[in-house]
Amino acid sequence: MNHKLRFGASPLPNVPWDEIVKRFRYLEELGFDSAWIADHFVNWRHARAPRDPWFEAWTLLAALATQTSRIRIGMVSPITWRNPAFLARQALTVDHISNGRLELGLGAGVSGDPSHAMTGIPNWSPTERVARFREYVEIVDRLLSNEVTTYEGRYYTLKEAVMKPRPIQQPRPPIMIGASGPAMLKLAARYADTWNSGSSASTFEEQLEEIRRRNELVDKYCLDIGRDPASLRRSYLVYDPECARALNRGGFISFYDSEDAFRDMVDRYVDVGITEFLLFYPFHEEQFPDFEKIAREVIPELREIYS
Numbered sequence: 621m622n623h624k625l626r627f628g629a630s631p632l633p634n635v636p637w638d639e640i641v642k643r644f645r646y647l648e649e650l651g652f653d654s655a656w657i658a659d660h661f662v663n664w665r666h667a668r669a670p671r672d673p674w675f676e677a678w679t680l681l682a683a684l685a686t687q688t689s690r691i692r693i694g695m696v697s698p699i700t701w702r703n704p705a706f707l708a709r710q711a712l713t714v715d716h717i718s719n720g721r722l723e724l725g726l727g728a729g730v731s732g733d734p735s736h737a738m739t740g741i742p743n744w745s746p747t748e749r750v751a752r753f754r755e756y757v758e759i760v761d762r763l764l765s766n767e768v769t770t771y772e773g774r775y776y777t778l779k780e781a782v783m784k785p786r787p788i789q790q791p792r793p794p795i796m797i798g799a800s801g802p803a804m805l806k807l808a809a810r811y812a813d814t815w816n817s818g819s820s821a822s823t824f825e826e827q828l829e830e831i832r833r834r835n836e837l838v839d840k841y842c843l844d845i846g847r848d849p850a851s852l853r854r855s856y857l858v859y860d861p862e863c864a865r866a867l868n869r870g871g872f873i874s875f876y877d878s879e880d881a882f883r884d885m886v887d888r889y890v891d892v893g894i895t896e897f898l899l900f901y902p903f904h905e906e907q908f909p910d911f912e913k914i915a916r917e918v919i920p921e922l923r924e925i926y927s
Contacts, residue, residue, distance in 0.1 A: 622850040622851075622895075623853045623854075623895040623896075624895070624923070624926075624927065625886075625890070625895055625896075625897075625922055625923050625926045625927075626653040626654065626855075626895065626896040626897070627652055627653055627654075627896070627897050627898075627899065627915075627919050628652055628653055628654030628655060628656055628692075628694075628896070628897070628898045628899065629647050629652050629654075629655060629656070629898070629899045629900070629901050630655070630656040630657070630658065630857075630898060630899070630900055630901060631643040631644070631647075631655070631657075631901035632658055632663065632901070633657055633658065633674060633675040633677065633680055634663050634672050634673050634674050634675075635673065636673075637675075637683075640675070640680065640684065641684065641687045643655075643901060644684050644687060644688055644691070644693075645687065645688060647691060647901075648688050648689070648690055648691040650912065650915035650916060651915060651916070651919070651920070652691060652915065652919075653691070653692060653896075654691060654692040654693065654694060654723055654898075655684075655688070655691050655692075655693055655694075656693070656694050656695055656696075656723075656725075656898060657677045657680055657681055657684075657693075657694075657695045658677065658695065659677035659678075659695045659696065659697045659698060659701070660674070660677075660698075660733060660735055661674070661701075661733075661734075661735030661738055661739055662674050662734065662735060662738065664730075664732075664733045664734055664735060677695050677697070678695075678697075678710045678714070681693055681694075681695060681714055682710075682713065682714050682717050685714055685717040685718035685721065685722075686717060688718075688721075690721075691721070692721045692722070692723050693714075693718055693721055693722060693723065694722060694723030694724065694725055694796070695725055696725030696726065696727045696796065696798045696816065697724075697725060697726055697727070698727050698728065698729030698730070698733075699726060699727070699728060699729060699749070699752060699753055699756045700729045700736065700741055700742070700743070700744065700749070701729075701735075701741065703776075704755075704756045704759040704760050704763075704776055705759065705763060705778055705781055707760060708759070708760045708763040708764055708783065709763075709783070711724045711760070711764065711793060712764065712783060712785075712787055715787045715788050715789055715793050716785065716787075716788055718788075719788060720787075720788035720789045720793075722789070722793045723793070723794060723796055723814075724760070724764075724793045724794065724795050724796065725795075725796040725797070725798060725816065726753070726756065726757055726760065726795065726796070726797055726798070727797070727798035727799070728746075728749040728750060728753050728798075728799075728804060729749060731743055731745075731746065731749075750803045750804060750807070751774070751775070752775045752776075753804065753807060754807055755771075755773040755774065755775050755776050756775075756776065757795065757797065757807065757811045758771070758773075758811070759771050759773075759776055759778060760795070761792070761795065761811060763778075763781060763783050764783065764787055764791075764792035764793060765791050765792045766783070767782065767783060767784060767786065768780055768781065768782055768783075769781045769783070794813040794814060795811065795812055795813050795814070796812060796813065796814040796815070796816050796855065797811060797812035797814075797815055797816065798816045798817065799812075799815060799816070799817060800817050800818075800834065802837060805834060805837050805838050805841055806841045808838065808841075808852070809838050809841035809842045809844075809845065809847060809852065810841075810845055810847075812852060813852070813853065814852070814853040814854075814855050814896065815838055815852055815853070815854055815855065816855040816856070816857060816896075816898070817831060817834055817855075817856060817857070818856065818857035818858075818859045819831055819859060820859055821861075822861060823861055824860065824861060824885075827859070827860075827861070828888055828889065828892065831856060831889065831892055831894065832892040832893075835854060835892055835893040835894075838852065838854070853895055853896060854893045854894050854895055854896070855894070855895075855896035855897075855898060856889055856894045856896065856897055856898065857898045858875060858885070858897055858898065858899050858900070859900075860873065860874050860875050860885070861874065872903070872904050872906075872907060873900055873902060873903065873904075873907065875899075876902060876907045876910045876911050876914065877907075877910065878910070879910075879913065879914060879917070879918050882914050882918055883918060883921075883922065886922055890926060895926075
């Protein structure tokens with residue numbers, strides 16, 4: 621394997637501050653490589669989304685950086701919410717607050733997210749989202765990699781934008797791009813350090829096949845531009861067939877049901893090229909013993925096997 625096996629978990633920002641701190645520290649103590657926050661205005665996946673508690677992601681991530689010391693922290697930010705230059709400035713700031721532990725994720729966003737209507741932020745068409753995304757990620761990359769940046773695009777313009785201090789991580793914090801369709805996969809192949817994807821197909825086999833096909837496309841797109849495909853880490857948001865239902869009802873996540881089920885899931889995704897697994901934090905108290913055993917025993921075994 622060209623990349624070491626990594627595991628992250630994502631608690632939703634829908635609980636009180638003290639509880640979120642507890643969850644991030646718990647993930648750090650369990651030995652997870654990373655912890656992630658969802659970047660939405662509301663919990664749009666939940667049936668009662670508009671009435672759920674929900675914290676803003678970048679503010680929260682900056683605060684959580686002060687409450688942890690080892691675990692890497694990140695999110696996949698939809699480009700609809702923020703100007704790219706200010707997003708880069710936020711990332712630079714969190715990179716410093718965390719002493720170089722930021723994972724900077726970018727995505728085109730979800731057109732069905734009610735946050736657009738709630739906030740009055742334009743809900744661009746999928747075609748415009750992809751076109752804007754190319755400029756957006758170029759700007760973020762250049763700002764974090766250079767002290768002064770000028771950029772003239774169709775959607776965004778910067779004139780001598782200064783970025784000081786420089787990031788802790790050099791040449792810049794790693795960029796993860798969330799992508800599923802061909803146009804976004806091409807952008808991930810060109811600009812990302814890590815490509816992340818997920819699948820909401822109705823069965824595990826269908827999900828696995830979908831990721832395998834996308835992975836092959838990413839390989840092709842890397843070769844088309846002269847990039848070594850092995851230089852791009854492949855990350856998977858583990859969205860098992862039960863997970864959609866779990867998000868909506870706060871119930872069980874099936875891959876925490878047993879150690880063998882978790883091992884089998886990881887083994888099969890590794891076979892199609894995945895080296896990073898992002899897991900949802902358990903939604904049900906009864907799964908915490910299994911979750912903890914997987915973190916303390918199974919994940920270290922898997923890291924050793926695939927080292």
